[in-house]
Amino acid sequence: MKFGIGQSVKRTEDIRFVTGQGQYTDDLHFPGEAHAAFARSPHGHARIAAIDTSAAQAAPGVIAVLTWKDVESFGANPMPCMAPLHSRDGSPVKQSPKCLLAKGKVTFTGEAVAMVVAETYAQAVDAAELVAIDYEPLEAAGTLEAAPRGAQIWDSAPGNECFDWAAGEEEKCNAAFAAAAHSVSVEMVQNRVAPTSMETRNAIGHYDREKDFYTLWSGNQGSGGLRERVAKAVLNIPVEKMRVVNKDVGGGFGMKGFMYPEQPLVLIAAKQCGRTVRWSSDRTEAFLTDDHGRDMITKGELALDKDGKILALRVTGTANMGGYLSQFSPFIATLAGGRIFGGVYRVPTVFAHVKGYFSNSGPIDAYRGAGRPEAAYLMERLMDVAARKSGIDRIELRRRNLPAPSELPYKNWFGVSFDSGDYPRMLDMALDRADAKGFAARRKQSQAKGKLRGMGLAYYVEITFAVGNEPARVVFTQNGAVELYVGTQSNGQGHETAFAQLVAEKLGVPFESITVKQGDTDWVNGGGTGGSRSLNMSGGALLGASDEVIRKGKVAAGQVLQAGGAEVAFEVVEGVGKFRVAQTDRAMTVPELAVTLKRDQVPGFENGLDSDATFQGKASTFPNGCHICEVEIDPDTGKTEIVSYRVLDDFGRVINPMLVAGQVHGGVVQGLGQALCENMVYDAESGQALTASFTDYAMPRAEDMPDIAFAYEEIPCKTHEMGAKGCGEAGTVGALPALISAIADALDVDHIDMPATPERVWRAIREKKAA
Structure with a gap:
């Protein structure tokens, strides 16, 4: 069938996009609409002594200026965290009372303190600068490393500890390590990244006084969930009293899956002003206030017997929550990826222990892959290091620990059941496609040019939320x-x-x-x-x-x-x-x-x-596959060039191979960007964001990216009618460990942290020579 399942049909929606017919939220306009802008905190941590809005209210074109008092007069609640997570002692996560507009204090740079509504956007922006906010700066803990010993941010969280989560069998895990012939450990950093979607966040609010009905237009990843959170959780109104409309969306990557203060605020303002109120984030606001991703420090330990069979995995980590909890952040740092710690390998025993901390930085939540890239990165880095320490070839080590198809469904340590796949065959096919046997010759060719060459591989699995x-x-x-x-x-x-x-x-x-x-x-x-x-x-x-x-x-x-x-x-x-x-x-x-x-x-x-x-x-589904990456590194500059990148995926039944290839390419590039250059940096002492523009935040460029050779095998999942497994995040899951594996192989070191910038690589080369 020409347009049926399995056909590479061109995207029908692209016609309107490339001809300018797409309709994003900011393309919508309504009669008599007003514009909103925000006065935001320049401090990472400060007490608000007073707010004087008189000058802003008197400015040309200003209709209203809102503060936390207006939010409370409306009857709105603080924004809740919705992750049902408990610490190991049974206590719930420590909540952070996030008001829509800051009340009493600010906890990160860019937090909204006042909202100005005016006739034009320029008037709103100018008036927002006239809001006089008397700040009393406080000591800040601007990074994850600074948080446990830094100034306390919330009274409910001594030592800034938000949660202390654990899973698995600690005693059994310790016993396995005691009996192990080989044990290795790696401490690794998951650098913080900003989502940087092409379309920034936006919101337009309308209130029909006669019907007592609200309408919100906002680019998001699910109008139903957004309505539930804005109406029921924050505004205290029945969901039947609200409609949420979402037109075309220019990228989400997880970040647009959450509620943000501006969405309920435009509705509050619309009711107060009797006007439709619109707001769109500028790029600096996006860097400061979009939920970021990753930001964890994890120590992984792996125990093996004399034959290289895995005995146990121990994970000890800390995770940054930012200045307040976003909707799902504790879940992302723990269960989202923690359920598949160990990947697809046979890992009999796991003990995982993760602590979450508040810090004076922007909130963290799901970013493409959401916990699964972190889990894959952890396990694949450990497998590489275990191979180096045990003397077992890294490919052979993986083969010895991959379940055969006859062992499926295979239930892992957490009770997650991998229903389908052929992991050993996928690994061998990927190696053949990458001509792994010819790598030694290619390395010699690179050495002849004065370059260091490395090959990295990663066998990943992810769990979907189907x-x-x-x-x-x-x-x-x-x-x-x-x-x-x-x-x-x-x-x-x-x-x-x-x-x-x-x-x-x-x-x-x-x-x-x-x-x-x-x-x-x-x-x-x-x-x-x-x-x-x-x-x-x-x-x-x-x-x-x-x-x-x-x-x-x-x-x-x-x-x-x-x-x-x-x-x-x-x-x-x-x-x-x-x-x-x-x-x-x-x-x-x-x-x-x-x-x-x-x-x-x-x-x-x-x-x-x-x-x-x-x-x-x-039941969830389990996309899986193998990424193989080759790099050349200039030892004089530390610059890394990705010279080959191959992906073999098992996504189950594939509906449209062209769409799937596009998803894989995009996901891989996002992963390579995090591994090579992206890094959202905060000053530890002040909480100031140091990379809040494209001038300072390094995005991957087309010239830096390789041709990505993608292929797939269709091994249908057995838990869903279609047999499909999902593909949207898999590229990112495999890319992080594959690239860092290649760079570590080129440098002949156990590990190098992300982002592997030229400077970091250059220093690693010098340290290796000095040793």
């Missing part, structure tokens, strides 16, 4: 076109194309007649996009709704085609779906029947073939 309930709807228009309503949200992945392919093949309707509708809580209230869940969840719901279309269609076609009790069958032949009366030539296509039912208002089928379904995801 669980829970997800609704979808299939609707036929009066002319037989098909509209698919989903509650997930594309922010660059190509959902409109993939979902249309699923339904086109299932129902045999023309691909070009299908339109995907998303991002509006008036349509479908779904779970949004995140954790590589969209294909399995919304795709599963669309297949369920399509099954209902077929069920209804058989009954309806029996009436319309006057089957007289004869069986009506449904079949898709050469891409066309038809209902046919058995042993006759009486038949109708799906669109023909849908149009007839609505046009003629056939009794019992007044809504035609329109159908709803809710998919129930009962």
